[in-house]
Amino acid sequence: MSKPTAKSKSKTPPKSAAVPAPSDPTAAGAAAYADAQGEMIQLIAPDGTVTQPERLPDVSIRLRLYHLMRRARHFDERAWVLYRTGRMGVFPPYGGMEASQVGTAAALTPDDWLFPTYRDTGAALTYGLPLAQTIAYWRTSPHGWAMPENLKVLPFYIPIATQYPHAVGAALAERRRGTRNVAMAYIGDGGSSEGDFHEALNFAGALNAPCVFILQNNGWAISVPTRSQTRATNLSRRAEGYGIPGVRVDGNDVLATYRVTAEAVQRARDGEGPTLIETVTYRVKPHTVADDPSRYRTAEDTAGWDARDPVLRLRAHLLAEGHLTEEADAEITREIEAEFEEALRVADAYPEPTPAEILDHVFAEPTPQLVRQRAQILAEEGA
Numbered sequence: 001m002s003k004p005t006a007k008s009k010s011k012t013p014p015k016s017a018a019v020p021a022p023s024d025p026t027a028a029g030a031a032a033y034a035d036a037q038g039e040m041i042q043l044i045a046p047d048g049t050v051t052q053p054e055r056l057p058d059v060s061i062r063l064r065l066y067h068l069m070r071r072a073r074h075f076d077e078r079a080w081v082l083y084r085t086g087r088m089g090v091f092p093p094y095g096g097m098e099a100s101q102v103g104t105a106a107a108l109t110p111d112d113w114l115f116p117t118y119r120d121t122g123a124a125l126t127y128g129l130p131l132a133q134t135i136a137y138w139r140t141s142p143h144g145w146a147m148p149e150n151l152k153v154l155p156f157y158i159p160i161a162t163q164y165p166h167a168v169g170a171a172l173a174e175r176r177r178g179t180r181n182v183a184m185a186y187i188g189d190g191g192s193s194e195g196d197f198h199e200a201l202n203f204a205g206a207l208n209a210p211c212v213f214i215l216q217n218n219g220w221a222i223s224v225p226t227r228s229q230t231r232a233t234n235l236s237r238r239a240e241g242y243g244i245p246g247v248r249v250d251g252n253d254v255l256a257t258y259r260v261t262a263e264a265v266q267r268a269r270d271g272e273g274p275t276l277i278e279t280v281t282y283r284v285k286p287h288t289v290a291d292d293p294s295r296y297r298t299a300e301d302t303a304g305w306d307a308r309d310p311v312l313r314l315r316a317h318l319l320a321e322g323h324l325t326e327e328a329d330a331e332i333t334r335e336i337e338a339e340f341e342e343a344l345r346v347a348d349a350y351p352e353p354t355p356a357e358i359l360d361h362v363f364a365e366p367t368p369q370l371v372r373q374r375a376q377i378l379a380e381e382g383a
């Protein structure tokens, strides 16, 4: 190989320009959490100690939230293993964000609406998306694409922020129909810099839409730390610009996320309009199972978050208060594992998808173009 000339050398950007300095991303999530401590709602501290006893949900709700978080985590962990063995497609993990997803989704009733992003499998499972269908979805199988007719959950949104205006539309439709149902939509810190986010908040505020907006600040938009995305340091305050309440909550405390969301849902049902809830959490895992975060952040950065694990936090609380025993916990593990393996058997038994199915489930009634394209695919297959 020839030696690089001085000219070609000067074209290569210095390494430090391409890879952010470690101190920058390291600060992003952990520092945001530390900054937020004083101003975010928290009911139990990271070690499980109760900080606001008067606001704790009933024990039956606490136990339900624990079960749902364990179930969500199990899915996340199994998805990794299945991906590595070629039995799952590219999957965006949410491990470590269960309190942010489960606590919020559990505050809805089945008559409401849920608008999840690709990150929110934990929220969709909590809301009732069947396990086997969810597995099929992340296998990119058409068997996972059409949401069950009796479940008001939208397919996972991949284009950032588009779900927010859609949720406002669904909320307004519910009000026109004279119901008390609400629409809840999720977004990430990165998504909250998109125009759709701001338009939706303004639209919802101006028309007093029964909406609950969940903004999961997990410290990262792929490789870009929240700090570099915006100069705003408290994303819940974005609500002020639209005249609606903004709440900042410890996104790793499921009792807090549940309590705050249940209150926002109630306000929306009572005609008091939308709320923005920022859940301060952290994306401990890579962006997707195909991402390598060691290229843009350090292992120490993520390690600090183990101590704030949402599942272990609630577990510590329940054990300390005598609401959970080690035996009961082991039984939950057995139950969750058996449920998942059964769902996997069901998903494995779905017939192999055929190429023409890629056009099914796009519209309720296919357009003339889709009818033509389907016929063409079938003809090519037969050829």
Ligand SMILES: Cc1ncc(C[n+]2csc(CCOP(=O)(O)OP(=O)(O)O)c2C)c(N)n1
Binding pocket: 119, 158, 159, 160, 161, 187, 188, 189, 190, 191, 192, 218, 220, 221, 222, 283, 287
């Ligand atoms: C409209 C649009 N622009 C860009 C992308 C590419 N993209 C995929 S994920 C992502 C980062 C989103 O970060 P955030 O909103 O914080 O969500 P998180 O992945 O952390 O859950 C981007 C820019 C996209 N999917 N859609």
Ligand SMILES: [Mg+2]
Binding pocket: 188, 189, 190, 216, 217, 218, 219, 220, 221, 222
């Ligand atoms: Mg993010």
